[in-house]
Amino acid sequence: MNQPPSSTESDTPLLEMRSIAKHFGGVMAVAGVSLRLDPGEVLGIVGDNGAGKSTLIKVLTGVYEPDEGDIRVEGRLVSIGNKRQSRQLGIEAVYQNLGLVDALDAAGNVFLGHELKHRVLGLTFLDNDRMAEEAARVLKEKVGIELEDIHAPTHHLSGGQRQAVAIARAIYATDLKILVMDEPTAALGPEETRHTLALMQNLKEQGIALIVISHNLDHVFRVADRVMVMRAGRAVATLSCQTSTKQEVLAHIVDAADIEAA
Ligand SMILES: Nc1ncnc2c1ncn2[C@@H]1O[C@H](COP(=O)(O)OP(=O)(O)OP(=O)(O)O)[C@@H](O)[C@H]1O
Ligand SMILES: [Mg+2]
Known part of the structure; x- marks a missing residue:
């Protein structure tokens, strides 16, 4: 599990995305999302279909250029115009059947x-x-x-x-620092899922940070330190997997938490 920040070094996140926005025609796929990621940390991203999860991480991996917002890697402002530039920064994405x-x-x-x-x-x-x-x-x-x-x-x-x-x-x-996994367990059987979750733990122990998009909250809670909930292009909550429950996360996904809070 992630250590609480204690030194100046750990105050600088490995990755910071600030106010990222990306639209496709009239669709605001990502509408001002910010996130941070520390070395060796696993961040889950969850949310309903079309919430903007894949679009957000494709901005990080150089598939899409954002309309707005900036990205910092180890405190340095970077420009990620294509996949090669993302790779040079130590950021890679894997999709189960692609590539x-x-x-x-x-x-x-x-x-x-x-x-x-x-x-x-x-x-x-x-x-x-x-x-x-x-x-x-x-x-x-x-x-x-x-x-x-x-x-x-x-x-x-x-x-x-x-x-x-x-x-x-x-x-x-690459000198891999951040691995992005979009639905890594979606098409896997129980044994392969177990293997993949163990593999993520293994990468984390090597100091590689992971961003894991998944619809399966059980899987997210087994590997992630924090989980960010997206809805309609926005990050509506970021919760610790240690101190929050799957029910709380689910409530944010379906909007109930915000209705309750209102
Ligand atoms: N290349 C594209 N062209 C046009 N619209 C797009 C494109 N990619 C995504 N969108 C739209 O942007 C919105 C966000 O899509 P995105 O793929 O990021 O969602 P997601 O959270 O990954 O969903 P899922 O869980 O279904 O994978 C959706 O309304 C989608 O239709
Ligand atoms: Mg997606």
Whole structure:
């Protein structure tokens, strides 16, 4: 669990998004949302369909440019115009079924775009053995899974295993500081869900901060330190998972808490 801030260092959040707004035509998808995230912290984002959760995190990962608002990473004002810039700041997103090349195996995906090579008699070859070894090592040590067959094409892997490969790639490609997961457990069975939640805990222990969007409050409460509730493009509440209940969070999602407070 997150330590209370005690030193000056921990006063500067890892990430701060301030007054972010994004509209699509007449739809105000995100209407002035602010959030902060500390190193190794897990922030859940919940809310009804269309609340603006995915749009908000796509602003962070460089998919959309915000209409308003600013983003600070480790206290520094940054501009995130595309996915590459987001990645350079140590921010990555994984989606369960997106972003893997199905026909390639785990190593092919982990090293996609930055393949390891070796030279023999003046010719350059892909170093497939070293990539397979490295991919297996990262999967085991950093992500906490062992694949039965490291050479299996990823479309032969289960949803949870595919997600693990995508995370291994994120860890390998960058000095990963923030991992964004949009509905990481939505399509998983109970065993794979358990694995994915354990994997998140593992990443958190390595000091990687997570932003986890989910409709499943049980899953959110198992991994998150705090949970932010979005409704109609706004952040209507941010609650501690230690001191709040799922019922309270649910009440904010469906508007009852605000009606009660009024
Ligand atoms: N690319 C887009 N073009 C037009 N409208 C969009 C686009 N993306 C999202 N929207 C709209 O913005 C609003 C917020 O959508 P968003 O996908 O952020 O919601 P969400 O909270 O992630 O919902 P869900 O839980 O269903 O994934 C919705 O009204 C949606 O229709
Ligand atoms: Mg969404």
